[in-house]
Amino acid sequence: MQETFWQKRLRDVAAVLVVGLFMFPLFWWALTSFKPTSAIFDKDGIVWFDFKPTLVNYAVTMLGKSRAELAIESGNTFGIGGASSYDSRQTIIDSLIVAVGSTALTVLLAVMAAYALSRMRFFGRQAYLNWILSQRFMPPIAIIVPVVFMFHYMSLLDTRLGLVIVDTLINLPIAVLLMKSFYDDVPADVDEAAMIDGATRLQIFRRVVLPMVKGGVAATAVLCFIFSWTEFLLSLFLTNSIRTLPVKITTFVTSTGSEWGFIAALGTTAVIPSFIFILLVQKQLVRGLTLGSLKE
Amino acid sequence: MASVTISNIRKSYGGLEVLHGIDLSVANGEFVVLLGPSGCGKSTLLRMVAGLEAINSGQISIGNVVVNDLHPKDRNIAMVFQNYALYAHLSVFDNMAFSMQLRKLPKDEIRRKVEWAASILNLTPYLDRQPRQLSGGQRQRVAMGRAIVRDPSVFLFDEPLSNLDAKLRVQMRTEIKELHHKLSTTIIYVTHDQIEAMTMADTIVVLRDGNIEQIGKPLEIYDRPANLFVAEFIGSPSxxxxxxxxxxxxxxxxxxxxxxxxxxxxxxxxxxxxxxxxxxxxxxxxxxxxxxxxxxxxxxxxxxxxxxxxxxxxxxxxxxxxxxxxxxxxxxxxxxxxxxxxxxxxxxxxxxxxxxxxxxxxxxxxxxx
Missing domain, CATH: 2.40.50.140 (Nucleic acid-binding proteins)
Incomplete structure (x- = not known):
C-alpha cells in the first residue's frame, strides 16, 4: 500500500509521541537529580527549568560527601539532616559485580544447555523443556524462605557470590529457552554439513553454530543483565551489608523523609551501565532480533 | 572415487519401517539419481550413506570398506543440502576452506584448492563475500565448492535444486552434469523431480514407500516402465x-x-x-x-x-x-x-x-x- 504524504507525517508524529511518552519519566528523573532540594519541593507548583542546577545530589551519592560537609562548603545550611550513608559507590561496584557475574554465568550455561536441547534427542527431552518453562512461572517470593535457609547453611548469605548464584538460577530458564529458539533457527543441516566436513561436536558448537547465534547470545545477555541489575526482592532478603542498587535506593526513604534528590541522582546513574552494555552489543542485538532474515 | 554398495538396508523409526531392504550398487564414477515422491525414503537412504542416520540392518560399503560404523567424517564423502547449509558467519572462502582448516592442511594448499574450486564454479569474484550477499544459485555453488575441495570419493546431493527458481534450476542442472563430467566422481543424487532425474542421471532408481520400484537408464525407465507407478511417475504430461x-x-x-x-x-x-x-x-x-x-x-x-x-x-x-x-x-x-x-x-x-x-x-x- 502506498502511503500518502499525511499518513507518513501522522506516523512520524505518532512515533515521536510514543518515544516521548517513554522517555519523559527518564528525562524528569534526570532533571530532578540536578535540582536543589528547594526546587524539588516547591510549594508554588512544578519547577521545570527555573532553578540553579547543582551537582550536590551526585556529590553525595557518587563522591561520598556528607551533606553537612557540602552545606558548610557552600554556606547554605537549608535542609541539613541525616547521616552520610548515601555514599553509593560501593553499591554500584557490588551491583556491577553481581550483574556481570550472573550474566556471564547464565549465558555460559544457557548456550551449552540450549544447544543440547535444540540438537540432541534424548529420553525425556520434552518433559525437561516443560520443566524448564515451569521454572519461569515460579514467583521468587515463593522460594525466598527456603533459599535464605539454604544460603545460610552454605554461608552464602550476604555475599556477592550468593547473589550471582541466585540471579543465575532465576535467569537460567528464560535464557535457555531463548537461546534454544535461536539455535532452532539454524538448520540442523548446518551441523551435519560441518560433521561431514570433519568437525567434532565441540568444534561444530564452537566454530559453526555459536558464531551463527551471536546475536541471540547478545540478546540473552542483555536480558539477563537488566534483570540482575534491577533485581530487588532476592537481594533484599539475601544481603545485609552488601547492597545492590534497587535495595540501596530504598534506604533513601528514611524516617525523616524521602531524599528525592539522591534517589534521582542514583537512579539516573543506574541507567548508565545498562545503556553502555546495550550500546556494546547493539550491532549483535539487531542481528539477533532479525536472525530470521539470514536463513532461507 | 569409489563404488557404493548398499545391501539389504532397513530403517525404522519406532515401529514404522521406512526402508524395506534396499539393494543397490553404484559403480565407480556413476551418476545415480534416487527418484521418488516425498516420503519414499530416498533422503533417508542418502543420509544413511552419509552416516547421518543409523542403519538398523544391512550393510553399506564405500569402495571396499564397510562404513556402517564409521563417523561421517571418516567416510570420505561430501554432501550438498537442499537449503545449502552454508556457514552464514564465514566468507565464501572460509566456507570452502573449513574442512581443510579442520584437517590443518598448509595455508597455501588450502588457498590453491579453494581457488581451483572457485574457478570451476565461477565463484572467484565472490570469495570475500558472506553467504547472505549471494543469490540462491551462487549459494548452492558455494555448497558444491565446499564439497569438491575435499576431493571426496562420493558426492551426495540431497535435492540441491529444490530451493531455486525454475530458470536457475535448469542452469544448475547443466552445471552439475558438467561438474560430474569434469571430476568423474561417483554421485548419488536425491530428487523428486523426474526431469532432473531424466536429464542428469546415468542410472535412475525409482523408489516408493521404502522399496525400489525400478532401476535403469533414464530412457529405459521412460520407455519400459516396470509397473503402473513408474509409468505414472515418469513423464509429463504423464x-x-x-x-x-x-x-x-x-x-x-x-x-x-x-x-x-x-x-x-x-x-x-x-x-x-x-x-x-x-x-x-x-x-x-x-x-x-x-x-x-x-x-x-x-x-x-x-x-x-x-x-x-x-x-x-x-x-x-x-x-x-x-x-x-x-x-x-x-x-x-x-x-x-x-x-x-x-x-x-x-x-x-x-x-x-x-x-x-x-x-x-x-x-x-x-x-x-
Missing part, C-alpha cells in the same frame, strides 16, 4: 491409462473400454477376458486422419509452443495426446486418436505390474549398446 477388458476383433487382440475398442499389437501376450490398464504415452497417441484411430471428443487444447497438448475424452476416460501439427481444434470437436502399437504398455490393475511390453522380448543389452 502416461494415459485406460481401464478395459481384453477381447478379439477380426482376429486381432483388442482392449474394450466403455464401448470403445483400443487396438493391441498382434503379439500381445494377453488372454481374452483379462482386465487390464491400457497405457500409452501422450506423444505416442497422435491425432489421426480420416476414419482411422479411436474416436474421441476434445475437452481442452493447450498449445505449448513446440507442440500442442490435446486433452480428449475416450469413452468417459480422459487422455492426453501430443502433436506437433498445428491443428485447429476447439472443445467438443470430434477427433480420432491413433496409438503407436509398439509403444502400448499393458498393466495388471490389481498389482500394477506390467503384463506385456512390445519390447519385452528384445534383449536389453541391445538397447544399452
Amino acid at each position: 502416461m494415459n491409462f485406460l481401464s478395459g477388458e481384453v477381447g478379439a476383433e477380426a482376429g486381432r487382440p483388442v482392449v474394450r473400454a466403455n464401448g470403445v475398442t483400443l487396438p493391441l499389437p498382434l503379439d500381445a501376450k494377453v488372454t481374452a477376458g483379462q482386465i487390464v490398464k491400457y497405457g500409452i504415452r501422450p506423444e505416442h497417441l497422435r491425432p489421426g486422419a480420416g476414419s482411422e484411430g479411436i474416436p474421441a471428443k476434445v475437452s481442452v487444447v493447450e498449445p505449448t509452443g513446440p507442440e500442442i497438448h490435446i486433452y480428449a475424452d475416450i469413452g468417459g476416460q480422459e487422455v492426453c495426446s501430443i502433436t506437433q501439427d498445428r491443428l485447429e481444434l476447439s472443445p467438443d470437436d470430434p477427433i480420432r486418436l491413433v496409438p503407436a502399437l509398439d509403444k502400448i504398455r499393458l498393466f495388471e490393475p490389481a498389482t500394477g505390474k506390467v503384463i506385456n511390453g512390445p519390447d519385452e522380448s528384445r534383449p536389453r543389452t541391445l538397447l544399452r549398446a
Whole structure:
C-alpha cells in the first residue's frame, strides 16, 4: 500500500509521541537529580527549568560527601539532616559485580544447555523443556524462605557470590529457552554439513553454530543483565551489608523523609551501565532480533 | 572415487519401517539419481550413506570398506543440502576452506584448492563475500565448492535444486552434469523431480514407500516402465491409462473400454477376458486422419509452443495426446486418436505390474549398446 504524504507525517508524529511518552519519566528523573532540594519541593507548583542546577545530589551519592560537609562548603545550611550513608559507590561496584557475574554465568550455561536441547534427542527431552518453562512461572517470593535457609547453611548469605548464584538460577530458564529458539533457527543441516566436513561436536558448537547465534547470545545477555541489575526482592532478603542498587535506593526513604534528590541522582546513574552494555552489543542485538532474515 | 554398495538396508523409526531392504550398487564414477515422491525414503537412504542416520540392518560399503560404523567424517564423502547449509558467519572462502582448516592442511594448499574450486564454479569474484550477499544459485555453488575441495570419493546431493527458481534450476542442472563430467566422481543424487532425474542421471532408481520400484537408464525407465507407478511417475504430461477388458476383433487382440475398442499389437501376450490398464504415452497417441484411430471428443487444447497438448475424452476416460501439427481444434470437436502399437504398455490393475511390453522380448543389452 502506498502511503500518502499525511499518513507518513501522522506516523512520524505518532512515533515521536510514543518515544516521548517513554522517555519523559527518564528525562524528569534526570532533571530532578540536578535540582536543589528547594526546587524539588516547591510549594508554588512544578519547577521545570527555573532553578540553579547543582551537582550536590551526585556529590553525595557518587563522591561520598556528607551533606553537612557540602552545606558548610557552600554556606547554605537549608535542609541539613541525616547521616552520610548515601555514599553509593560501593553499591554500584557490588551491583556491577553481581550483574556481570550472573550474566556471564547464565549465558555460559544457557548456550551449552540450549544447544543440547535444540540438537540432541534424548529420553525425556520434552518433559525437561516443560520443566524448564515451569521454572519461569515460579514467583521468587515463593522460594525466598527456603533459599535464605539454604544460603545460610552454605554461608552464602550476604555475599556477592550468593547473589550471582541466585540471579543465575532465576535467569537460567528464560535464557535457555531463548537461546534454544535461536539455535532452532539454524538448520540442523548446518551441523551435519560441518560433521561431514570433519568437525567434532565441540568444534561444530564452537566454530559453526555459536558464531551463527551471536546475536541471540547478545540478546540473552542483555536480558539477563537488566534483570540482575534491577533485581530487588532476592537481594533484599539475601544481603545485609552488601547492597545492590534497587535495595540501596530504598534506604533513601528514611524516617525523616524521602531524599528525592539522591534517589534521582542514583537512579539516573543506574541507567548508565545498562545503556553502555546495550550500546556494546547493539550491532549483535539487531542481528539477533532479525536472525530470521539470514536463513532461507 | 569409489563404488557404493548398499545391501539389504532397513530403517525404522519406532515401529514404522521406512526402508524395506534396499539393494543397490553404484559403480565407480556413476551418476545415480534416487527418484521418488516425498516420503519414499530416498533422503533417508542418502543420509544413511552419509552416516547421518543409523542403519538398523544391512550393510553399506564405500569402495571396499564397510562404513556402517564409521563417523561421517571418516567416510570420505561430501554432501550438498537442499537449503545449502552454508556457514552464514564465514566468507565464501572460509566456507570452502573449513574442512581443510579442520584437517590443518598448509595455508597455501588450502588457498590453491579453494581457488581451483572457485574457478570451476565461477565463484572467484565472490570469495570475500558472506553467504547472505549471494543469490540462491551462487549459494548452492558455494555448497558444491565446499564439497569438491575435499576431493571426496562420493558426492551426495540431497535435492540441491529444490530451493531455486525454475530458470536457475535448469542452469544448475547443466552445471552439475558438467561438474560430474569434469571430476568423474561417483554421485548419488536425491530428487523428486523426474526431469532432473531424466536429464542428469546415468542410472535412475525409482523408489516408493521404502522399496525400489525400478532401476535403469533414464530412457529405459521412460520407455519400459516396470509397473503402473513408474509409468505414472515418469513423464509429463504423464502416461494415459485406460481401464478395459481384453477381447478379439477380426482376429486381432483388442482392449474394450466403455464401448470403445483400443487396438493391441498382434503379439500381445494377453488372454481374452483379462482386465487390464491400457497405457500409452501422450506423444505416442497422435491425432489421426480420416476414419482411422479411436474416436474421441476434445475437452481442452493447450498449445505449448513446440507442440500442442490435446486433452480428449475416450469413452468417459480422459487422455492426453501430443502433436506437433498445428491443428485447429476447439472443445467438443470430434477427433480420432491413433496409438503407436509398439509403444502400448499393458498393466495388471490389481498389482500394477506390467503384463506385456512390445519390447519385452528384445534383449536389453541391445538397447544399452
